[in-house]
Amino acid sequence: MAMEPQYTLRDTHNRNITALGYSPVRRELMVGFEDGFIRTWEADTGKPVAQYWEHSGWVTDFAYWTATKYMLSSANDGIILVWSIGGGVADTIVIGMPVYCMALNPRRQQLICGVNGGLQIFALDSEKSCGHVINNKLVYWAKEHTDIVRCIVCHESRAYSAGYDQKLIIYDTSYTGEKRMSPVIITPTAHDAGIICLLLVKDNENNMWVVTSSFDKSVRIWSMDGKLVHRLDGFSSTVTGICYVPRNKVVWAAGGTSYATLYDSRSGENISDFIPMFDDQDQNEEKYSLQILKCFHEFNQVVASTSRRHLMTWKYNPQGCVTTLKGNSPLESLTYTSKVPLLIFSGNTEGTITKWERMQSNHFMYSKEFFLLTDTKHAKKTFKKKIKAKLSRHFDKKDSIFEDTTFKLSARLRTPRPSYAPSPALVSSDIKQHEHPNLTTLRMLFVEELDLLIAACEDGNIYIWGFDTAAVTVLQNMEPPDSDKRLINKYAVLLSNSSELLRETTINDNDSVSNRVAGFICKNIFEEHDSCVTSLAVIGHDQGYNSTFLLSGGWDRRIALWDLESGDLVDTLKNAHLSPRDDRMELACDGIITDLAYSPDREEFAYSSSDHMVYIRKFSKRGEEMVLLNTLQGHFMEVTCVVWNHVKLKWITGSEDNTIRIWSGSGLNECEQTLSAAGAVTALCIDVINGAIVAGVQNNIRVFEPDLYTLVQSNIGHTDSVRAIVHIVDRNQYASASSDKTVRIWNSWRVAPKRKKLSKMKGASGLNMLEMERTDNRNRSIQPTDVTEELESEDEEDNEDVE
Secondary structure (H helix, E strand, O other): OEEEEEEEEOOOOOOOEEEEEEEOOOOEEEEEEOOOEEEEEEOOOOOEEEEEEOOOOOEEEEEEEOOOOEEEEEEOOOEEEEEOOOOOEEEEEEOOOOOOEEEEEOOOOEEEEEEEOEEEEEEEOOOOOOOOOEOOOOOEEEOOOOOEEEEEEEEOOEEEEEEOOOOEEEEEOOOOOOOOOEEEEEEOOOOOOOEEEEEEEEOOOOOEEEEEEEOOOOEEEEOOOOOEEEEEOOOOOOOOEEEEEOOOOEEEEEOOOOOOEEEEOOOOOEOHHHOOOOOOOOHHHHHOOEEEEEEEOOOOEEEEEEOOOOEEEEEEEOOOEEEEEEOOOOEEEEEEEOOOOOEEEEEEOOOEEEEEEEOOOOOOOEEEEEEEHHHHHHHHHHHHHHHHHHHOOOOOOOOHHHOOOOOOOOOOOOOOOOOOOOOHHHHHHOHHHHOOOOOOEEEEEEEOOOOEEEEEEOOOOEEEEEEOHHHHHHHHHOOOOOOHHHHHHHOHHHOOOOOHHHHHHHHHHHOOOOHHHOOEEEEEEEOOOOOOEEEEEEEOHHHOOOOOEEEEEEOOOOEEEEEOOOOEEEEEOOOOOOOOOOHHHHOOOOOOEEEEEEEOOOOEEEEEEOOOEEEEEEOOOOHHHOOEEEEEEOOOOOEEEEEEEOOOOEEEEEEOOOEEEEEOOOOOOOEEEEEEOOOOEEEEEEOOOOOOEEEEEOOEEEEEOOOOOOEEEEEEOOOOOEEEEEEEHHHOEEEEEEOOOEEEEEEOOOOOOOOOOOOOOOOOOHHHHHHHHHHHHHHHHHHHHHHHHHHHHHHHHHOOOOO
């Protein structure tokens, strides 16, 4: 949900742009220049329409008269022109002095003009009883201002004005039978210099603010009663333009740079780093700066003029990125926890796990905390001692396995790996060639039951992170010296047994400190795999087991089963039909394992491989009982992803052959649908609510609805390969991690509500039946239009909020 660049008009005119306007009825942009020229372009395409030279001076402002569908233009030549629907001049109103801004007051049927020294008010006359649509006879002149009035805004029964005299004045425009307009609030020094821009900001909760900008290089946000709420500084030059985008509640400000600074309207915080709209702009754009900013709500479009007389436009995209979280290196993995506060975890190529937490002040900004895998040496040593102690109960202490020079950390307590020489046929594919000392976090999962973060790493280890329970215990037992509890216990004899204070103390004794306030530490390390660990799956108590288990697979072509609660290796997959001394006894496939998923509905797990196959096995706590049930064959290149669609009860696979395959839920597991992804599939996710397929296709995200598998949403914004996608159900959002070093948040796809069927006409007569048939035919003929309008309406409702 973002404003995205639409088009740029470079050859506008040979003089500077001084005013921007929009005609909703003609869907045209109107641009005024300092020599009096007015040119129009199609708002959708940027195609030039017409040009006019009716003013003889600087064009200062445009206003749209909704009741008559007229456009008004003002200039410092003292004339207001009325433009008809056809595009020509319908009327000319001579004011007699330069007009610097205009605003229509529909309640009192008046036009308010900002002039030098105050506000002039004229009556609107749509019937032309005076010969013009605007009566040029002055109704009232408000002279509270002492310099040029540069901006006016009317809203309900009030008018807001500001000018070069630094004043911000609020007028009462409610009709009292008098011609005058009374000032309610006068702020004599709203800014340290002349005020250039003024606008009203209104959110969905009917909260309103007044935003002003000035020559003093600042933007200020005011309450509706004229009290200062926020002051935004740090601009390098005069803030020449501000606008408000209601779709995502963001204020844009142009202050001497080629990009606009973005602020949250409620908190006043700078959120430009989380909405990188100007990161990808052409380097040539740095040669000029933005000047005038206008947001045309009817078309969801922002238009800006530049110092080089260019015209730049942005269009609202409901499928655009809501927030961008920037990292320091390419990202490979992503997961989140739904408990409050909701946390997002991302893993990069440098062994750093980043915890992201959304700030309370707005929906755009996230705080971040780093956890380094290089800081797990202490945990690794502790875990090594733990394994030694366990192994000592199974082997002779004098065995050479405990010598430090030959010791290899292993957690195989049930079935030690046999020692044998690799067969000559497998020397070329020896897994030692896949050993990686790097710490790239290839896959992550968060186990809600245990509050554990599991990170599979390129060095062959699986790191288990959790909250520091010792710190939580200290916080739970901590009590201030003068706490209410101590005072109540001390003077309990003075209180009755039914006292509310005693009852509250008892309740508070049962309260506990959330473990989320504690730090995050590495609690364990699983070191069974000999190479990169690429895939993880968790099987918990909700599947009927007495513990929480973890399945892992990777480049060593082996699958391991772990008990997360005890921290032990349970077993590894074994081919029971092979001899224990056979090299292939623990190999799960011919190629490396790229992904793994578990199906709770069928109590089986599937893993994809670089050998173009997907293998399905029965889940068991014994490696010998993980028998092969079936294989999914159809892809002709490496299968990169496999997921279980819990809504449709089907396996979904993605491959580098640019296809996504849906496999039937029957025992045969036949491919029932092949989707063209238009690129290599790098990540897959299933929408938890409706079962839609969310696919990362190179640097794009494509969403396919679960019934007919049609493409219903495309999210474009990443500049490199998408590596992981998760569905954040509580916020109706998708989060994606990419090699472009960013995590991006998108609005999730929602199923449009079905159109209500028209009630059937009553009556059994032939006439009634004929009328019913005609009605049904008419309904069928208008159905596509109705559905389109309904979908558009639903899209607007769904995107009212940023979340």
